[in-house]
Amino acid sequence: MNHASLSSIFLDSLLINNFVLSVFLGICPFIGVSGKFATAWRMGISVIFVITVSSILAYASNLLLVTLHAEYLRIITFIVIIASTVQLLEMFIKKTSPLLFRALGIYLPLITTNCAVLGVALFQTAREYSFAQSVVFAVGASAGFALALVIMSVIRERLELSDIPDMARGTALVLMLAGILSMAFMGFAGMGGGA
Amino acid sequence: MALIHEPDAPAASAGESMEAFFNGLWNQNPVFVQVLGMCPTLAVTNSVRNALAMGLATTFVLVCSNTLISMVRKLVQKQVRIATYILIIATFVTIVDYLIKAISIPVYKALGAFIALIVVNCIILGRAEAYASKNSVGKSMLDGLGMGVGFAFALTCLGSVREILGAGSFLGIPLFGPNFQPWVLFLLPPGGFLTLATWLLIFSAWKARSKRKTEVLEEIAA
């Protein structure tokens, strides 16, 4: 059992221990998809969607594994759940809302290998979150991912016009920016710790 | 971030096998050149010990999964290819998870969820797709070993800088005496980003220089 309050879990996963800037999860899509604002926010929404759904499924399947005493199948189960969630969501969105599918469609398959999705499932299990706590954690963590992604994309769009040294272009620049953002997010540390 | 596709080589000579190994270590280094597997690269490199442990664990999974995938490569239809690969990779990750826990609990706690997250390390699925599914067992094993060692090498590079500057020690051994002022930043998340960015800068500067050199040499030759 974990006694953390829902609001502190949300704040913690959104800002204090931001998945990208402080826990280092989902760095690859963060670097890869943060070039354009238009793609970044769509990716962000897709990730919030997928992480929340897969977190709920992971919670349910973990209950099943614990009752079966088959905890050693956890990693396999989670990765299968995530992969199939993504597949099902893709089909579901395609059927129900072609408009949404056109906006998010190409990002969905990319999410399977986003380690933030598996990270949420693993963390909520390790921390023994209850169902409500798991959902709040999943929403907070994925919204934190989306926040970092969107902030980075707008900065990068602005930097397209600037005179960046050739050597620093590309991944190195994104990482440097992430480093500065990560320093800025350190200001939130200690919140919820009670002064 | 496109994966580099090696040409299908029909027969493997000793030289080619070694090439498969050194390819991952240097020319196609997964971290410095291909920029893959960033999450563990940043997350567990705040000490050399953790970096080495993560490097070894990843190498183990890479070699095993590459070998097994290469063994079954002719049997696997393309529709179920990815599913099979993920299943195999997840198996070896589960194994390495228990092995580390059995060997050392402090290391297990320090690496935390990042052991399980080897499953989604793009290097492993990437090698399975791009190499092991097309090459012989021996070569795939060497390719996995080369990539794994290259990954471990990169992690150690980062871990050394972060531990030396951030704690004034190497593998836990103090280097500078008690008066040294540690730069705590390097143990914290921003230090991970900045150190990796600096390594990438150094690498690209070095590559740019050697490229210029060959150009000059070619000009002279011409």
Added chain:
Amino acid sequence: MIMRNVVYALLPICAFSVWLFGISALASLAAAVASCVLTEHLICRIGGRPATVGDFSAVITGLLLALTLPPGFPLWMTAVGGLIAVGLGKMLFGGLGFNVFNPALVGRAFLQAAFPIAITAYTPAMAVNRFLEFIPTTLTLPFAQPLVLTEWIQRVRVDAFSGATPLTMQKFDHAATDVMPLFLGKTAGSAGETSALLILLCGAYLIARKFMDWRIPAAMLSSAFVVSAAFYLAAPAQYPNPLFVLFSGGLMLGAMFMATDMVASPVTPLGVWIYGGLMGLITVIIRFLGGLPEGVMYAILLGNAVSPMIDNLTQPRIYGARKKEAAKA
């Protein structure tokens, strides 16, 4: 032209900090400026770019950096801060006019994360012999740890002036400082942040000559005031009064001279207000609810980070969007 006037506006603040903290503050200012200018010069040379040192912006970065550091901060760390400020905060993005964040604050954030103990080692203002001897930590050898100052502070302090800053005392001991000394500035703190009055006057000079957007400090200060007043009214015993929040710490200096960095702040009129309001809000939240006594630096860096987004959101609608709106109406 603007740059040189900013330097003029900063000079009285620098002079006051030297009067308050002595030659250590002077050495710190010199080290920061030298490090910033040198870094910019070297990067321009190595990168084969035209020299830009003459535009005074590196000098401003150096002065601002030194003014936000404790007066006895080791000079070698100050120099590292200057290097990071100009190297990482400015030249990496292509130099003047392209920086995403305020360079001085990038340098300071780096120092805060790298040397968290040294950067919170404050010394009392008006120490005896401050024009004759350095604060012992100032001359720490490079890469060495600075001394602990407890005994030295006991020896040099003049009556009530202790080493702790008003913010630290408020946060951890719930000991309030009167507003008047805060306003005038004879308190411990970072070298240039102590006198709210002087900073207001110097800022007013820049505003009067139209070198600075008055709306940013106005928005930031009023938002900090309103938010902290809400906290104060809800729980007066727990939170300090809003005037204390305005005049303590780096809020005044940050709002006047750092949040107003033209390149790193939004350009749309509405965006400017949102940007300032957001920074005031974050400052108060970090001060009241976070782990650190001061949050201005983080608030401004976060403000800088979202300022391109604020611009995007508040930009006058492009043609297509406006048509849609018209159709709806």
Added chain:
Amino acid sequence: MSATTQSPQARTPKPPAAEAASSVKMIRLMGSVSLICGLLIVTTYRSTLVPIQRNQEIIMKETVAELLPGVEKQVIYGVQPSGEISVLKSLDYTGPRLFAGYNGSGALLGVVLEASDRGYADVIRTMYAYSPAKQAITGFKVVELKETPGLGDKITSDPTFLANFQNLDVRLNADKTSTAHPVTTVKHGTKKNPWEVDAISGATISSRAVGRALDKSTRDLLPIVNRNLSRIEKGE
């Protein structure tokens, strides 16, 4: 990462016969791969079960021995929600645990308990030794923390701070339902009472987290320890 999912454009040309292969073949393949994987996992799980438990026990035993010098025998109790205690055979227990330590002649030296609370960066987990005879905390150790190196992590090393826990008064109140005085963290250098914790200057938040953790744990668990003291003393 994009490439891993996008590059599967079949680069390995398959003969048409394989293309036509029925899904039976696919299922057979997946089945056999799963079988191999399952076997591998179960074998590893079985063979590492014992070493892992042994490792965990060794670490716990070492911690208890460190907190209760001279300990020769240890018994672990689990506290049930009802407040009853029972001897545990393994460390696997989700409720609060009591680690009773005895010397060579079987006399109770003290009980080691767990306490945790949120610090600056994350949860700080600690263990402390409680002496029912002295009604005081006699030892303290941080077992898990992620506090800022050089600042918050001083709670593991600062000698003046650790001196707080050599004899911290946690005696029970008159009706033995809680502690008489809450454990409180005070500003560095202002400790007056034996139940106060003298904070580290500059690491106030981490120091306070330790104080809160101890306060909560002592309030909840010490009445239970004292109620069951006769059983614990006999080690049953």
